[in-house]
Amino acid sequence: MNINDPKTFVDDFMQYVKTKDPLQYEFHQAVEEVVESLSDFLLKNPRYLHSKILERMVEPERIIQFRVPWADDQGNIHINRGYRIEMNSAIGPYKGGLRFHPTVNQSILKFLAFEQVLKNSLTSLPMGGGKGGSDFDPKNKSDSEVMRFCQSFMTELARHIGQYTDVPAGDIGVGGREIGYLFGQYKRLRNEFTGVLTGKGVEWGGSLIRPEATGYGTVYFAKEMLETIGESFENKVVAISGSGNVAQFAAEKVIELGGKVVTLSDSSGSIYDPDGIDRKKLDFIMELKNIHRGRIREYADKFGVSYLDKQRPWSIKCDIALPCATENEINGEEAKTLVENGCIAVAEGANMPSTMDAVHHFLNSKILFGPGKAANAGGVAVSGLEMTQNSMRLAWSREEVDNKLHSIMKNIHQMCVKYGTESNGFVNYVKGANIGGFVKVANSMMAQGLV
Numbered sequence: 501m502n503i504n505d506p507k508t509f510v511d512d513f514m515q516y517v518k519t520k521d522p523l524q525y526e527f528h529q530a531v532e533e534v535v536e537s538l539s540d541f542l543l544k545n546p547r548y549l550h551s552k553i554l555e556r557m558v559e560p561e562r563i564i565q566f567r568v569p570w571a572d573d574q575g576n577i578h579i580n581r582g583y584r585i586e587m588n589s590a591i592g593p594y595k596g597g598l599r600f601h602p603t604v605n606q607s608i609l610k611f612l613a614f615e616q617v618l619k620n621s622l623t624s625l626p627m628g629g630g631k632g633g634s635d636f637d638p639k640n641k642s643d644s645e646v647m648r649f650c651q652s653f654m655t656e657l658a659r660h661i662g663q664y665t666d667v668p669a670g671d672i673g674v675g676g677r678e679i680g681y682l683f684g685q686y687k688r689l690r691n692e693f694t695g696v697l698t699g700k701g702v703e704w705g706g707s708l709i710r711p712e713a714t715g716y717g718t719v720y721f722a723k724e725m726l727e728t729i730g731e732s733f734e735n736k737v738v739a740i741s742g743s744g745n746v747a748q749f750a751a752e753k754v755i756e757l758g759g760k761v762v763t764l765s766d767s768s769g770s771i772y773d774p775d776g777i778d779r780k781k782l783d784f785i786m787e788l789k790n791i792h793r794g795r796i797r798e799y800a801d802k803f804g805v806s807y808l809d810k811q812r813p814w815s816i817k818c819d820i821a822l823p824c825a826t827e828n829e830i831n832g833e834e835a836k837t838l839v840e841n842g843c844i845a846v847a848e849g850a851n852m853p854s855t856m857d858a859v860h861h862f863l864n865s866k867i868l869f870g871p872g873k874a875a876n877a878g879g880v881a882v883s884g885l886e887m888t889q890n891s892m893r894l895a896w897s898r899e900e901v902d903n904k905l906h907s908i909m910k911n912i913h914q915m916c917v918k919y920g921t922e923s924n925g926f927v928n929y930v931k932g933a934n935i936g937g938f939v940k941v942a943n944s945m946m947a948q949g950l951v
């Protein structure tokens with residue numbers, strides 16, 4: 501591997517990664533973004549190269565794959581595939597969510613686990629990185645079907661996790677209901693009540709603010725970025741994608757800070773409400789999505805606003821964009837449209853929602869761009885605080901947790917500024933987050949020997 505020239509170094513390293521797993525495109529994308537912004541730093545700090553830290557970091561410590569058989573309400577048998585990627589435990593037990601979605605495969609989970617390692621490091625809490633899930637689709641399943649699936653999934657996963665080993669949480673398709681079923685089955689199998697999962701209900705060991713944390717944290721991070729140019733959310737038009745956990749609470753916080761949220765979406769399309777989604781309309785969305793598990797189109801029907809069938813919301817003019825749905829939901833063309841329409845800031849609530857072309861366009865346009873591993877770290881940060889409360893066997897107030905979340909997001913922002921400020925004063929938050937997250941993990945790996 502050429503270690504003298506940054507560009508050749510990136511190409512050589514990516515060749516190495518692609519040769520090992522040629523079909524893992526999402527994983528390649530996540531690694532390339534990181535290596536691209538680390539290359540200069542690594543060439544100036546060759547001890548990391550000599551110790552092959554990066555080669556070690558792209559190789560999961562362990563991958564667990566298993567069969568998940570379950571029966572539907574009619575007695576038909578289904579077989580899904582379950583996974584847990586235990587990526588890196590240099591700074592703490594593996595920590596990261598579980599995703600239940602038909603697109604789940606090893607490439608998606610490896611990209612998420614790789615991002616999680618750096619993200620968790622940025623929170624400054626002692627958490628390693630992992631991710632897991634299944635190709636199970638919770639859509640249109642009854643509560644009992646979801647419960648039977650979760651019980652079967654946990655029957656195998658329980659052998660591999662534990663409060664000191666690996667602590668899963670939620671992600672797409674895994675919310676409070678699923679965490680409840682998973683926790684119940686773990687407790688039954690192990691006969692122990694421990695903080696083995698986060699995102700638990702507050703009555704049984706969960707932390708206040710965990711449901712809100714990712715969305716709130718994304719807005720806190722965006723607020724910090726805006727302050728660097730003397731701006732705020734007040735009277736800003738905000739486009740948000742998704743309508744799940746992260747999108748709902750990002751919208752709630754934007755409304756609280758005086759911004760106007762004009763879009764939300766799901767996998768079928770987007771709604772555009774030029775008057776803005778207010779508290780009452782947001783309550784409708786929360787009930788629609790969290791209780792009736794309906795489609796976002798129903799919002800357009802109820803409030804008489806436009807529905808953009810099979811479209812993402814990025815053609816709508818906005819000042820600030822918060823992608824909060826899924827990976828690769830903003831491509832290069834959409835990034836161009838956002839910037840041309842006057843968007844001054846993008847903060848990623850979702851994991852890797854911008855393609856590489858989109859990231860390059862945002863950076864070249866010199867707008868404020870907060871990458872997911874920094875901007876959405878609030879969720880896992882409050883998961884870390886849930887682990888702390890479980891260990892101490894006490895529960896902090898809503899205000900206490902929110903204050904800690906706020907200060908963690910400020911620290912992450914500062915870390916990005918520290919490592920990402922370029923000679924002309926522009927803050928490259930991608931570079932800042934990648935270097936800031938990398939240093940602590942890399943130093944810990946060096947200290948722990950060749951493992």
Ligand SMILES: NC(=O)C1=CN([C@@H]2O[C@H](COP(=O)(O)OP(=O)(O)OC[C@H]3O[C@@H](n4cnc5c(N)ncnc54)[C@H](O)[C@@H]3O)[C@@H](O)[C@H]2O)C=CC1
Nearest residue numbers: 671672673714742743744745746766767825826850851879
């Ligand atoms: N829940 C959490 O604490 C955290 C979540 N994230 C990320 O935030 C994003 C959203 O996750 P959650 O809100 O938790 O999940 P969720 O399951 O509550 O909501 C997901 C949303 O994305 C939409 N969606 C899914 N696939 C889509 C597609 N192909 N096209 C358009 N929309 C699609 C769904 O309709 C839904 O509105 C994901 O990228 C997740 O990895 C990141 C950090 C923490």
Ligand SMILES: O=C(O)CCC(=O)C(=O)O
Nearest residue numbers: 596597669671879880883
């Ligand atoms: O709370 C957690 O452990 C995980 C959150 C998560 O999956 C993420 O940050 O992408």
